[in-house]
Amino acid sequence: METEDTTVHVRHTISLLRPSTDSNHAVLLNGWKPLFFIVTIFCVFLMPAFIVAQTKPAEKASVPSTAATIGQWASPVYFCPKEPCVVGGNAVVLHTGSVLFYYYPVLPGGLNSQALLLDPLTGVVTDVALTIPRDIFCSGVTVLANGQVAVTGGVLTSGNHGDTYTTIFDPLTSAWSVGQDMYYSRWYPSGVELSDGTVLEMSGVDSTGKYVQTVLESYNYTTGAWTVLPTSANLPSSVPYAYPRLSLLPGGSVFMSSPAPTTYLFNPVTNIWSPMGTVNYGFRFFAPHVLLPGLEKVMVAGGSPTYDDGGTTATNTAEIIDTSALTPVWTYTGAMTYPRYNENLVLLADGTVLAVGGGGGGGQFTNPVYTAELYDPTTAQWSVMAAQAIQRTYHSTAVLLPDGRVVSSGSNNGAPTQITYEIYSPPYLFKGDRPVIESAPTTLTYGATFTITAKQAGGITRVALLRPGATTHADDFDQRYVDLTFTVDKGIIQATAPANGNVAPPGYYMLVIVSSNGVPSVMPFLQLSASTTSAERQKGSVPAQAKK
Numbered sequence: 249m250e251t252e253d254t255t256v257h258v259r260h261t262i263s264l265l266r267p268s269t270d271s272n273h274a275v276l277l278n279g280w281k282p283l284f285f286i287v288t289i290f291c292v293f294l295m296p297a298f299i300v301a302q303t304k305p306a307e308k309a310s311v312p313s314t315a316a317t318i319g320q321w322a323s324p325v326y327f328c329p330k331e332p333c334v335v336g337g338n339a340v341v342l343h344t345g346s347v348l349f350y351y352y353p354v355l356p357g358g359l360n361s362q363a364l365l366l367d368p369l370t371g372v373v374t375d376v377a378l379t380i381p382r383d384i385f386c387s388g389v390t391v392l393a394n395g396q397v398a399v400t401g402g403v404l405t406s407g408n409h410g411d412t413y414t415t416i417f418d419p420l421t422s423a424w425s426v427g428q429d430m431y432y433s434r435w436y437p438s439g440v441e442l443s444d445g446t447v448l449e450m451s452g453v454d455s456t457g458k459y460v461q462t463v464l465e466s467y468n469y470t471t472g473a474w475t476v477l478p479t480s481a482n483l484p485s486s487v488p489y490a491y492p493r494l495s496l497l498p499g500g501s502v503f504m505s506s507p508a509p510t511t512y513l514f515n516p517v518t519n520i521w522s523p524m525g526t527v528n529y530g531f532r533f534f535a536p537h538v539l540l541p542g543l544e545k546v547m548v549a550g551g552s553p554t555y556d557d558g559g560t561t562a563t564n565t566a567e568i569i570d571t572s573a574l575t576p577v578w579t580y581t582g583a584m585t586y587p588r589y590n591e592n593l594v595l596l597a598d599g600t601v602l603a604v605g606g607g608g609g610g611g612q613f614t615n616p617v618y619t620a621e622l623y624d625p626t627t628a629q630w631s632v633m634a635a636q637a638i639q640r641t642y643h644s645t646a647v648l649l650p651d652g653r654v655v656s657s658g659s660n661n662g663a664p665t666q667i668t669y670e671i672y673s674p675p676y677l678f679k680g681d682r683p684v685i686e687s688a689p690t691t692l693t694y695g696a697t698f699t700i701t702a703k704q705a706g707g708i709t710r711v712a713l714l715r716p717g718a719t720t721h722a723d724d725f726d727q728r729y730v731d732l733t734f735t736v737d738k739g740i741i742q743a744t745a746p747a748n749g750n751v752a753p754p755g756y757y758m759l760v761i762v763s764s765n766g767v768p769s770v771m772p773f774l775q776l777s778a779s780t781t782s783a784e785r786q787k788g789s790v791p792a793q794a795k796k
């Protein structure tokens with residue numbers, strides 16, 4: 249360890265790490281927890297006066313004439329079933345239609361992370377704080393094939409040290425339970441679901457609080473067991489970073505970007521990493537990436553060229569790599585109007601990408617960007633959308649709701665800490681009647697042909713499955729928009745399920761149909777699996793809850 253690398257920063261400054269001489273580790277820039285608690289408590293009790301305390305969404309204002317072009321943000325809503333409140337630093341869309349938000353303990357001496365469920369249709373908020381004395385903030389998150397939420401790692405309350413915990417949330421019972429511990433402690437880890445439902449876990453800060461784990465391990469959701477991968481799978485030495493960005497590609501490999509320019513492909517069969525592409529801009533700290541519809545192109549947008557102080561200058565540039573090319577290279581695409589980092593990139597119901605929030609430079613919580621922007625993969629251009637009211641910088645989240653809207657929440661450490669959410673209605677909700685799915689299967693097997701009955705079926709131009717969002721720190725590892733082939737005849741849509749788990753790993757998806765004028769339906773959930781029997785088995789099983 250290099251002692252000069254242990255620098256004091258405000259807690260949750262992203263774990264940016266430098267290579268060390270230890271082959272299994274890299275050096276972490278550490279955090280400072282006590283000040284963070286004080287700031288948090290201060291902010292919780294000095295909430296901005298303009299935020300109305302309520303548990304129901306604010307009345308929607310009248311629709312402005314610009315809504316069909318830039319969308320509309322509803323007024324912020326303060327969501328607190330009880331004090332202390334939850335900052336939406338982690339957001340997970342559950343197959344029940346509710347959104348799980350969680351956060352760290354905010355009272356002195358507190359041990360259990362705060363959590364709540366938001367029903368986005370009624371605005372009803374339910375307290376589901378952890379019943380287990382764990383701090384799961386800045387953990388990893390993967391929604392398993394059975395719909396349960398696997399939270400990996402977190403921070404030991406004794407300091408800025410990673411832990412080995414696996415913590416499971418069951419959407420059907422709203423209960424938290426203890427899963428088997430990982431072999432390696434991880435704070436700020438990344439996880440991605442593979443084709444058979446296995447979760448590949450990597451990175452994260454270790455129990456000393458100073459190093460990033462380079463050893464990978466995998467989680468079997470049917471047995472609840474972790475397995476350490478061979479050393480050939482260790483993170484490349486040029487990626488000593490927490491929260492590397494991951495996406496499963498349809499060939500079965502996992503694409504990874506990080507702040508470093510070199511991007512990689514991991515083969516889960518051979519357990520070997522290979523470089524794939526070099527980002528033109530250079531280092532992009534705090535820049536999210538998103539797997540675009542088609543599942544072959546990855547876009548990175550924004551970022552800071554340096555890490556210092558949680559981001560210095562921000563860039564508005566974006567780049568795309570076509571991973572299916574013979575020699576994949578990063579190429580600049582349209583640039584955003586607003587430079588930013590720590591923004592959330594959200595795949596919308598029509599296959600466009602919404603950039604929400606982020607900071608415009610000068611630090612994690614300074615120069616917030618309120619204006620959303622929308623990227624259209626077909627034109628490779630961004631368009632400026634409506635501006636939200638609340639700062640959504642570091643530790644903010646945004647996810648697509650089953651009704652096609654987007655909920656934005658979180659952001660903390662800055663002043664004030666944000667204990668509100670805002671809901672955005674994209675332009676497609678102001679462009680006339682929506683197609684309506686009248687019936688669709690609730691379970692689906694790979695390659696199966698299935699029937700959707702719908703209103704406006706004759707005018708349907710797109711049928712797709714969307715992975716419900718599960719995001720933190722601008723990472724949504726399993727986010728994907730899976731287009732389906734289909735035919736329409738006499739109001740009946742015949743669609744074909746994804747061919748296999750590499751195209752769409754098993755689990756719950758939102759089914760969308762999009763009309764010829766670009767308007768999406770409300771999206772019902774269905775469970776995709778290798779067979780209907782395995783889907784039934786998954787529904788009834790609770791293997792991940794077994795205590796060690």
Ligand SMILES: [Cu+2]
Pocket residue numbers: 260261262385386643721
């Ligand atoms: Cu954090």
